[in-house]
Amino acid sequence: MSFTFDRRNFLRFAAGGAVGVATSGVSLKGISTLNAAIDSELVRVPSGPESWATGVCNMCPGGCGLRVRLIGNRAVKIQGNPLHPINRGGLCPKGLAGLQELYHPDRLRTALRNTGTRDNPRWKGLSSDEALGLVSERMRKLRDAGEARSLVVVDRQRSGLLPRLLSRFMTAYGSPNYVTMPTGMDALQAAIYAQQGVSEQVAYDFSNSRYVLSFGVNLLEGWGAPVAMMRAFSRWRDAASGRRAKLVQIEPRFSMTAARADEWVPIRPGTEATLALGMAYVLISEGLYDADFVREHTFGFEDWRDAEGNSHTGFKSLVKSEYRLNDAATVTGVPADTILRLAREAAQNRPVLAIGDRHNSSLPGNVYAAMAVHSLNGLLGSIDVPGGVLVQQQLPGQALVSNAKDPLLPSAQTHVANAGELPQAIVSKRPYPMQMLLLNQVNPVFALPNGAAFRSAMKDVPFIVSFSAFLDDTAVLADLVIPAPTGLESWQDGGTPPTVANAIVSISPPAVRPRKDVRHPGDVMLSVARSLGGSLAAALPFAGYEEFLRNEVNGLYTAQAGAVFGSTLEDSWNRLMERSGWWAPSYSNADELWQQIKKQGGWWEPAYSHGEWSHVLRTKSGRFEFYSQALADLAKQRRRTEKIEDRECLPHQPTIPEATTNFPLLLMPVEQLPLAGGEGAHLPYLQQIAGVHVFANWDSWLEIHPETARTFGIGDGDSVWIESGRGRVQARARFYEGARPGVVHLPLGYGHKSGGEWACRGVNPLEIVEEQPDPVTGLPSAHWTYVKVYRA
């Protein structure tokens, strides 16, 4: 037979004489022809021996443990480590997409050196060893010239062991400028510092809480430790736990967290503080608050007199005079009976957790609003009780330098608090010019609300090095890019993620051989220290990152506490033992501990002891301060005056900027789990699932309420401009019933300018947001941008 056997013919043939298919020789010939035709298009998968490796996820700060399935030396699947206390075998889509990161076509193959200019770069490949030599040489010159302090390191993560190494390096080198990227939780952190004097990362006992009030926090969309959060959510709804906990989501937009909550309270944007204080009003006037806790452990509840005899307003009179129920209802747009009911429900379903104010994982909220929310925890006695606000345990041991910083007084230790303040410090050249910038796997030009300022400030730094796996928006402006390994091909470690109380150290050896000429930032810094010699080499006497990790594990052994990751049963047993004053480790020396950690994924402290007040309440008064004396001191110091207003120290509703005729719509950037933290746009797995609620993928969308859209003559799917006072970006409008009329939303994480074709899709809302630095902390917040939207 000579006719070409395409599928259409085959179908016609099969339909015409279905009976013939089995018997006719023609069809057999047909099938073999078909097979031959297909053969050239078949993708064959090589087989090989199967093995499993442990891993630590580095796709976000969530701190999950991994199990990696290997076929030969190929990683073919990432799963959760069932022994890891954070994720217990589960994993989020970001962690799974780590596989695409490892085998990504846009990864840097070699180190790159810019031989052109910053505006017009010409990249020249070089070996990582050569690149390392350049870094050492530069750092030596700087140090010899007595300008060590002008080196800045911007680090990606805050917990874990690499930050310890980097900050130790910086101290030994002689620079105070070790900074991290700001996160959405910073305002919350500052509020807890103001009221409890605690500067550890925030920690909550979510799984034991009965009633959770989230004031606009995107709990299920990548906040904190995402998988730990999902597990807590699951436990709230576990029939076996006896009673369902209630999640109340207070937020203008019908977000995924709002959708999954037991109750969604739509609120006028930015009035979360008023709602919290309105609830406080109900709790106080109905006598529903925890009177014992307030009496024993708080300061500033009643009006009070200081040592000089000046009288001060207490929290109670503030709330009673300014946040009466009906006033709160008018301001927030939440009906008075709802506020009343929420307050009563909370009082009857303790332990309660109140979290806020509104922020997502990249944009911090407001400190006073966060204090308003945290005051509910104080009123309801949720401080350091099971199901309440806890204090994160510190890793035991041997850190040569402390990473703990005073979140309110950052300049005490460094000249800038976080990467958000760098542009100003660089451009002003005060107190001195910065000579060298080292970026450890961060992309501030893309991820900061003041990314544009960061970009232009980079021009004033003579030498910039970036550790990065991709030539991203910031790396492309550097002078030297050293390819960083992805999560599976180097030693990995993780610390206690934010929101988790128990101290955790996760460590894993490389699962696969490195794909490219990569260098772990830890190895780079150690080899620089070695080549610079002297005190620097003495401070970091390790041949490589593995040896450094091994040394840290020695410290864990010396601390005589905690346990290697085990099953839930083993963990409960260890917890029980530890509570009764026993410590029965599964190892008898540091070497055994190291071997067990490598096999099982890490070490942790399974027990938490509640109610150690001197540890939990470290304020001047030793109490939970409704009236923050730390804020009072800060204001006095800043303005060099003794005269400050009570308002500066008490929680209150921050002022809300109004819309204008030119810019009538409020733009609220939003976050989706797949691109949480603004990372992940380069991964197809994540691009495919990011906009599922509006049926969008691979591109930005503008969420707009259908009525609002009609007012401005915009149809569903229209291409529109979103314009603010700063600039405009283009996206496709998507009607979304969950958008509040008068408010529009653009997703964060899209619109890279560099880093490969996949990453560069969509637009970055941070290009048009108006930055409003927080008055207290100086954090780069950006929650108030009014825009106009019109058809493109």
Add this chain to the structure above:
Amino acid sequence: MPRWGMVIDLAKCTACQACTVACQTENNVPCVPPKEAARGRIISWISVLPQIEGEYPRLSMRPTPLPCVHCDNPPCIRVCPVQATAINPEGVVRQIYARCIGCRYCTNACPYTRRMFNWYKPEFPGEFTEALNPDVSVRPKGVVEKCTLCHHRLQKARDEARAAKRELAEGDYVPACVEICPAGAMYFGDLEDHNSTVAALARSRRAFKPLEELGTHPKVIYLAQGEWSGGDGQGPRT
């Protein structure tokens, strides 16, 4: 003879879509290019459907992870002209790629829209081929594919049990989506075994089957989300 089934607790699902990605990596499902994705040609054997209803501010969303529900009475089988799809004695509805002629009758017949057609030669850019799972064949252009309940995992679990000279136990065989679910919202097992977790959950007051009225007899069963009942100690209401 086991009858494999899945229970998904909608009260616990956080709509994170880890199931979607876990399935794609496990089963060598390629990511289609953005242009084709915009035409609705993304292949995902299990998707989370948002299901939004109502108007601001009275809205509800019931995100529902939806794999092939492995009907006991599957409409897809009846329309296939070449017997390229079949239900095996253990209740798994399978696609036989070598027989499939790409007519897509089955994709139209499936009321759950859980059958997907390969419009293109599968593309794995760069080194993505390195991550392919050798236990699962990559489907060629022109055939329909669907959830297999990670049947290759069953074969492996059976081999392992046989080697250890024991019966297959609950939990030995679990599809990738169920295994990864960070909220523990998905359960898998033998519906015939009265003592299995899935069988017990399938009998619960909250259990319902999707589009049951069509007579398809799905073996993916959902548990309704219920609502907070004021902390009366009675657990979620049904």
